[in-house]
Amino acid sequence: MSAERVVLVTGGNRGIGRAIAERFVRDGYRVAVTARSGEGPEGTLTVRADVTDAAAVDAAFTEVEQKLGPVEIVVANAGITKDTLLMRMSEDDFDSVVATNLGGAFRVVKRASKGMLRARFGRVILISSVVGLYGSAGQVNYSASKSALVGFARSLTRELGGRGITANVVAPGFIETDMTAELPEETQKQYKASIPAGRFATPDEVAGTVVWLAGDDAAYISGAVIPVDGGLGMGH
Ligand code: NDP
Numbered sequence: 001m002s003a004e005r006v007v008l009v010t011g012g013n014r015g016i017g018r019a020i021a022e023r024f025v026r027d028g029y030r031v032a033v034t035a036r037s038g039e040g041p042e043g044t045l046t047v048r049a050d051v052t053d054a055a056a057v058d059a060a061f062t063e064v065e066q067k068l069g070p071v072e073i074v075v076a077n078a079g080i081t082k083d084t085l086l087m088r089m090s091e092d093d094f095d096s097v098v099a100t101n102l103g104g105a106f107r108v109v110k111r112a113s114k115g116m117l118r119a120r121f122g123r124v125i126l127i128s129s130v131v132g133l134y135g136s137a138g139q140v141n142y143s144a145s146k147s148a149l150v151g152f153a154r155s156l157t158r159e160l161g162g163r164g165i166t167a168n169v170v171a172p173g174f175i176e177t178d179m180t181a182e183l184p185e186e187t188q189k190q191y192k193a194s195i196p197a198g199r200f201a202t203p204d205e206v207a208g209t210v211v212w213l214a215g216d217d218a219a220y221i222s223g224a225v226i227p228v229d230g231g232l233g234m235g236h
Contacts (some may be wrong), residue, residue, distance in 0.1 A: 005032045006072045008064055010108055011078030012206040015177035016127065019203030019206065020075055023211045032064040032071070038055035051104030052080045052096075070115035073123040073142045073214045076105035076149075081179060083138045092143045099100055101145035105152060108168075113160065123166035123214045124181065127206075130173045133236040146171075150225055157223035161212055166222035168213050173229025174200040196228025 007024045009144055011017035012033020018041055027041040033040030034049040034057075045067055049060035064071055081099045082093040105126050116122025131139055132146030149169050156167040172190055183191070184195045192198060196207060206228050212218055213226070227233050 001168065004028065004030065005063070005072040005214075006031045006032070006068045006070060007073040008029055008034070008061070008108075009033045009040075009077055009110070010049070010104065011074040012040040012044065013046070016203045016206050017075070017077040018176055019207040020077060020210050023204070024073075024208040024214070027211060029073070029214075034060050034067055045058065051076075051107060052099045054107050057107045065115070071112050072116065072117060072119060072121055073125070074106040074108060074112040074128065075125045077127040077209060078104050078110050079145075080137065081142050083142065085138055086140050089141060093191075093216065097125075097141040097147075099212045101142065102148045102152070105149060109152075109156070112146065113165075117160070117163055122160070123218075124153065124156060124165065125210050125213050126167070126169045127210075128169045128208050128225070130172045130227060130233040130236075132171060133225070134233045151224075154223040161222055165229045166213075166219070167178050168218075168221060168223070169225045170206065170209055171225055171227045171233065172201070173227070173232040174205045174208055175203055176200050177203055177232065182233035195230045195232045196234075198228070199230065201228065201230060 007029045009017050009021045011022040021033045021044050022041045032045040047063045049056045049062040056098040057112035126149040128149045129146040131143045153167040153169045209228050
């Protein structure tokens with residue numbers, strides 16, 4: 001049953017979002033991805049949308065609804081970093097990160113909720129980060145945007161939990177994508193030393209958890225924060 005459902009993953013053209021979309025395709029779901037550039041993996045429907053633009057998000061959902069049907073599972077994955085120390089952080093560094101990471105989730109989930117309420121079924125999965133709750137020097141903007149997703153998912157759970165809709169947060173640690181490739185080698189080495197698993201993860205290791213949360217086995221899990229971080233954030 002669950003494998004026939006319609007999934008939308010934001011930022012599915014590369015990185016973690018792409019791996020998530022690939023997993024859903026592999027498991028037989030009908031999968032759409034949003035992309036500003038490029039294309040989603042084979043077997044997906046790619047729709048154009050910048051998640052900071054509510055009209056573009058609305059149009060993307062309309063296209064998915066017309067081509068695949070109502071979105072039953074939404075993965076808010078699109079995200080950016082603009083790292084710098086607070087003293088040097090500009091208004092734009094702060095606002096653009098919050099508008100993408102938190103505002104993007106708001107726009108996408110709000111639009112998805114209409115169809116989910118009608119269907120009395122929905123899975124909302126928000127991609128946060130270990131630094132949301134752990135904190136990270138130079139990432140006040142990013143960390144704030146990611147911890148806010150926890151309040152978002154928990155409030156949504158209280159609003160819509162009685163309608164067959166779950167909302168959960170996945171908090172990855174360090175994952176091998178373009179985002180972490182930007183880090184200087186020395187910084188990467190230091191991070192690896194502080195991760196109990198002693199390594200970064202592959203995007204596919206995050207994807208497995210997301211697909212599991214979307215499935216029938218996770219029907220009674222809501223408002224949870226699931227770490228996929230090799231033990232980095234333990235206790236948070
Ligand atoms: P990448 O930088 O590899 O990819 C980011 C994705 O988000 C791209 O598809 C990008 O699209 C999309 N995106 C960014 N801004 C927008 C926007 N305004 N509208 C639409 N799409 C947008 O990142 P990752 O795959 O590493 O990260 C994915 C998510 O996982 C992010 O939310 C990130 O914060 C989170 N995360 C990543 C970790 C890591 O170690 N890599 C750790 C913890 C969390 P485009 O190609 O068009 O730019």
